[in-house]
Amino acid sequence: RYGADVQWLYGPGDGKLEWVGSHYDNLNNGTVSDALDVNGWYLSASHVLTGERKNRNKPITPYAPFDPRTGAWGAWEVLGRFEQFLVQSGAFKTALATGTNRVDAITAGLTWWPNVHIKVMTDYVWSMFKDTVVSSGVGLDSEQLAQMRFQYDF
Secondary structure (H helix, E strand, O other), rough: EEEEEEEEEEEOOOEEEEEEEEEEEEEEOOOEEEEEEEEEEEEEEEOOOOOOOHHHHHHHOOOOEEEEOOOOOOOOEEEEEEEEEEEOOOOHOOOOOOOOOEEEEEEEEEEEEEEEEEEHHHHHHHHEEEEEEOOEEEEEEEEEEEEEEEEEEO
């Protein structure tokens, strides 16, 4: 396994590029054996709309923690991301895998930091498959996902 990443922080914003991969020398499905390479990468950017400074691997501390009595709503951050997942096509030719060898995905997200300990993330992800993927007899060219995560940091 291997990978590399770089992140640029600038006040309330950041950008990040990461690449990861794996190489398997002897992948075996019982009848066929072959080497396999799997790679993925993403480019993301985010910006804290309320102006708080971003720090690497640390929560955002809102200038005005959530308090409806005073009209304070915490910190708000928007995010955009493009990612790609690639599987060596030989895995499909030798029947070691089925599906598609490339997936592109676009993500748009909004994060609310009511205070330094609580983070509420919402994301919309649109994944596009290079080849049709069949699931339960239905062919899919893409899929869409809406997700939400609540995190408490203590």
